[in-house]
Amino acid sequence: MSSLEQMYQQVILDHAKHPHGRGLVDHGPGDLLQGESHQVNTTCGDEVTLRVAVAPGAAGIGGTVESVTWEGQGCSISQASTSVMTELVTGASLTEAARLDALFHDLMSSRGRGLGDDDEDVLGDATAFTGVSQYPARIKCALLGWAALKDSLVRSGALVSTDGLR
Amino acid sequence: MTTTATVRPGDPARPGDPTAVGHGAELSAAELAAVRADFPLLGRTVRGGRPLVYLDSAATSQKPQVVLDTEVDFYEQRNAAVHRGAHQLAEEATIAFEDARASLAAFVGADPGEIVWTPGATSAINLVAYAMSNATLGRGGVEARRFALGAGDEIVVTEAEHHANLVPWQELCARTGATLRWIPVGDDGRLDLSDLDSIVTERTRVLAFGHVSNVTGAVAPVARLVAAARRVGALTVLDACQSVPHLPVDLHALGVDFAAFSGHKMLGPTGVGALYGRRELLEAMPPVTTGGSMVEVVTMEATTYAPPPQRFEAGTQMVAQAVGLGVAADYLGELGMGAVAAHEVLLAEELLRIGEIPGVRVIGPSNVGVGPGGLPDRLAVVSFVVDGVHAHDVGQVLDDRGIAVRVGHHCAQPLHRRFGIAATARASASVYTTTDEVGAFREALAGVRAFFSVN
Structure with missing residues (x-):
């Protein structure tokens, strides 16, 4: 497989064509903690607006990501990555979401080497982005949605700061 | 200090005459080959041994040996x-x-x-x-x-x-x-x-x-x-x-x-x-x-x-x-800017032929006309969009073929907004660019939509 084919794996192309979570949803007033974030890739003008809704945990400790919805336009890498992330973190606890975020960042820093089998199992479809990590200019594309998730979680009040989710 | 270019392909019979722009005044094949030989970087390969096709001169040009030697x-x-x-x-x-x-x-x-x-x-x-x-x-x-x-x-x-x-x-x-x-x-x-x-x-x-x-x-x-x-x-x-x-x-x-x-x-x-x-x-x-x-x-x-x-x-x-x-x-003065401009008119015309590729749309004038002073009214910098494929992805596929283009808004966001697009890909030429390189670019570009299964 060429580097180009490693980057544009079928799973990425599929997610780019049929992204999950597209279309912003407002859950209205209620118990859910909601936050929205707008992120721009300054080098190419790609953008994403992402909304997260978190069900707070018992006694206000922790919580669960109830839904992630988003609008955006950009390259296939940024669109597919946001789509894969939506699938991964929906239904996850905040702790699990933080681990996924950390693992995906590690994957993007791996320069094409990937992670260990256990970690890749956790990341699932997101391991398809291993090829992207060989192209420094494209890593930002893959991280755009994750940056929006992190920021929207902080804005929702579910996280005190971005420290909770790297 | 009077260091000069080691090769002087400029024909003294037409020393930078601004009215000389047009077909017939451009660099000959031998002159162009001599120019390219002056640019060491153009000889390198990229992405697994492919010859470099550098079409990003509007961002920054390559440098002739004489400039490097001078420093x-x-x-x-x-x-x-x-x-x-x-x-x-x-x-x-x-x-x-x-x-x-x-x-x-x-x-x-x-x-x-x-x-x-x-x-x-x-x-x-x-x-x-x-x-x-x-x-x-x-x-x-x-x-x-x-x-x-x-x-x-x-x-x-x-x-x-x-x-x-x-x-x-x-x-x-x-x-x-x-x-x-x-x-x-x-x-x-x-x-x-x-x-x-x-x-x-x-x-x-x-x-x-x-x-x-x-x-x-x-x-x-x-x-x-x-x-x-x-x-x-x-x-x-x-x-x-x-x-x-x-x-x-x-x-x-x-x-x-x-x-x-x-x-x-x-x-x-x-x-x-x-x-x-x-x-x-x-x-x-x-x-x-x-x-x-x-x-x-x-x-x-x-x-x-x-x-x-x-x-x-x-x-x-x-x-x-x-x-x-x-x-x-x-x-540049020794090459003669009239000859340089004439060469680049040819390149602009060759670049603009990407408009014939299905799904490719050029942002800007689609042909080269004659402006005031006999000079061309558009130059060999051509921005374009490919229907159904984002500019970044276009650039990535071209890069895989050794073709260097710019993608993004090229530090002109309002102009992109004017055309309702966030990003374009851009191919731009310089005096050392050849029509063969532009041909390789067109051929690679024609395959981009197929790579992403867009019809």
């Missing part, structure tokens, strides 16, 4: 501080530095005293904007009052500008209370001058515009814009970054008040560019960056300033780069 020679043989020191090295360095200024001035139709070295074009435009700021604050005395701005004054730019010729003017307006207005761009990617008389008015103090768009390749109607500015007594500032490396440019003949251009886009080093200013304007302009080298008499209470261009060259200058840029100008 090395400067450091090896004459490195010293210029305009000070009584020793032989200082003398030789100063001569090289000032000879480079003279070379560059001659290349763009200016006097050496009208050329100020700057780190680049962005710095050059900011220099004018901040000088006007300082004049507004009363610096520079009575003579500088012509540069002072206030509420009711207007600065006019165009919707096609590179951010470097837009943001400094937005900031100047914010500092002085002046208002920013702009000339719109039409659907064809050219400036829409239908309301020019209501945009450039008695309130206009500055008209700043790009000579050639770094996105659409369109050549601006300089004479008409200069006439409109003169009619109302406004200063003209020309962003000449994309014209000076590709067209015969005579700043005196164009009649602009200021012009900015960068060295690295015209086969010269990074870190050096120039501001051109008409002599009487530079003489009246207050300094911006202050310190050593730009002064006359300094006491603890006050300072008087050196005449231009030194007044605007505070601190230690980028001497080796400036000397390299002087040689780059000589190199």
